[in-house]
Amino acid sequence: MMKLFPLLALWAAVTCGTVAWADAPAERPAVPPPDREQVEQWVADLNSDNFAAREAATRKLIRAGKAAVEPLAEVARGSDLEVTTRAIHILQELYKSQDDEAIDAAELGFSRLLESEHPSVLARVEQVLIANSGIRQRRALAHIERLGGTIRYVEGIGISGEEDGTFDRSDRLISYILLGKNWKGGDAGLDHIRRLPSLTTLYVTRGTEVTEEALAKLVEDLPRLEIQRRGRACLGVAGANDRQGCHVISITENSAAEEAGLQSGDIIVEFDGREVADFQQLVQVLGEKEVEDEVMVKLVRNGQVLTKKIVLRSWEATGRNSQRPR
Numbered sequence: 001m002m003k004l005f006p007l008l009a010l011w012a013a014v015t016c017g018t019v020a021w022a023d024a025p026a027e028r029p030a031v032p033p034p035d036r037e038q039v040e041q042w043v044a045d046l047n048s049d050n051f052a053a054r055e056a057a058t059r060k061l062i063r064a065g066k067a068a069v070e071p072l073a074e075v076a077r078g079s080d081l082e083v084t085t086r087a088i089h090i091l092q093e094l095y096k097s098q099d100d101e102a103i104d105a106a107e108l109g110f111s112r113l114l115e116s117e118h119p120s121v122l123a124r125v126e127q128v129l130i131a132n133s134g135i136r137q138r139r140a141l142a143h144i145e146r147l148g149g150t151i152r153y154v155e156g157i158g159i160s161g162e163e164d165g166t167f168d169r170s171d172r173l174i175s176y177i178l179l180g181k182n183w184k185g186g187d188a189g190l191d192h193i194r195r196l197p198s199l200t201t202l203y204v205t206r207g208t209e210v211t212e213e214a215l216a217k218l219v220e221d222l223p224r225l226e227i228q229r230r231g232r233a234c235l236g237v238a239g240a241n242d243r244q245g246c247h248v249i250s251i252t253e254n255s256a257a258e259e260a261g262l263q264s265g266d267i268i269v270e271f272d273g274r275e276v277a278d279f280q281q282l283v284q285v286l287g288e289k290e291v292e293d294e295v296m297v298k299l300v301r302n303g304q305v306l307t308k309k310i311v312l313r314s315w316e317a318t319g320r321n322s323q324r325p326r
Contacts, residue, residue, distance in 0.1 A: 033067045034060075043071045046083045054086065061090045065102040069094065073109040077116050084121060088113075092128050095135065103139065107195075140195040147185035147192070150178040150316050176201040179208045180315050181232065187214035194221050202227045205315060206287065231287030233312035237262060241278040244300060245269035254319030260310040263301065270298035286312075 034042075042064070045057035061068040068090065076087035094106040113125045129136060141151055154173040177199060183189070186209055193199065202218075202225060204210060219225055236255020239246045246268040251258050268276050272295040276282045289295065291314045298307050 034064050036067070036071075039064055039067050039071055042068070043075050043087075046075065046086050047080055054082075058086055058090060062093045065094060065097070065099050066105040069102070069105040069109040073112050076113055077118060077121055081120070084124065088121075088124050088128060092132065095128075095132060107136075107139070111191075136195055140192045143192040144177065144185075144189070147189045148180075148182035149185070149189075149193075150180065150182070152176050152178070174199055176203055178203045178205070178315050179210060180205040181207065182316060183208050183210070187211055190214055190218050194218060197222060198224070200224050200226060203230050203315070204228070205230050205232050207232065229287070230283070230315070231289055232314065233286060233289040233291050233293060234315040234318045235282075235286055235310070235312065236318050237268075239268070239279045239282060241280075242267050245276045246279045246282045248299075252318055254317075256310050256313045256318070260297070260308045262297075262299070262308060262310075265301070267300040268297060269300055269305075270296075272296060 039061070042057040042060045045053050046061075048054050048057070061072065072087045072090055076084050076091075078084060091106045091109050094102040095110070097103060110125055110129060113121055116122055116125075145151060152175045154175045174196070177193065177196075179185075179202065185192070190210065193202065199222065204215065204227060206229070215227055219227060234252075234255065236252035236257040237246075238249045238252070240249055241247065244267045248257075248262060248264055248266040248268065250264050251262055268282060270276055271282060271285050272289070274285050276285070289312055291312060293312050295310050295312065296307055297310055298305065300306075
């Protein structure tokens with residue numbers, strides 16, 4: 001009973017990020033990682049009747065970094081409430097560290113705990129992930145970009161510091177993510193997208209190396225997500241249906257459409273010699289084209305019929321816009 005006396009206050013402090021564990025280091029010292037036997041002993045000490053031993057084990061496991069994650073994730077599934085609380089706290093501290101390997105391992109540990117059948121474990125892990133959602137999003141977006149994904153943000157929202165590169169990705173509202181010719185993450189890389197629960201639109205261009213099965217599982221895990229298939233070439237307009245054709249709502253910055261002089265309010269009625277009856281038909285015929293293809297586009301502007309020659313660009317070379325380009 002004495003062991004559990006301060007537990008409610010302890011957990012409240014952990015989830016709020018205010019707990020001050022005795023002498024917990026801000027950074028791990030440059031020492032060789034402990035062996036598995038040492039780590040397992042420290043994990044066992046989390047269940048000690050001696051408070052000082054439990055505190056010492058907590059500090060040592062934080063310093064152990066990546067090596068501590070697997071046994072911590074295992075013991076966190078147990079029935080002892082304080083052991084579970086301490087294990088999740090240690091994973092949280094590793095997640096907030098400056099050690100990339102420890103952070104990645106802690107992320108994986110949390111993912112495994114989300115598969116737990118114990119409601120109390122699920123609730124605690126979800127609270128920690130919510131409390132650290134900014135870290136989670138920043139790291140996910142950084143991984144997606146390193147793997148060749150393209151991220152476009154809604155203009156005018158959360159862009160403080162963008163010009164000098166100091167903006168916080170966690171403050172940005174994502175318009176969409178594109179997986180195109182540069183994507184080298186395969187199916188495994190979709191795990192980083194899975195860590196963005198607020199994402200609503202994912203574009204996947206023709207030829208991108210991801211499987212239909214993996215995309216279907218992603219949608220299952222992120223019910224708000226809509227996956228849209230596109231061709232390799234991008235026109236750079238956001239459009240809607242019109243009785244005459246495709247009504248252009250907006251033009252994407254630094255796009256093929258902008259370069260050719262298309263304007264908001266134009267109605268596209270013909271694309272590369274094929275009639276455009278609505279927005280979906282424009283998407284379909286555009287999907288058959290390649291980057292740098294030259295196409296003739298017939299449109300209606302203020303009652304006048306105009307023809308524009310357009311050189312299509314890649315999605316990656318097309319600038320951001322608060323609307324989604326096609």
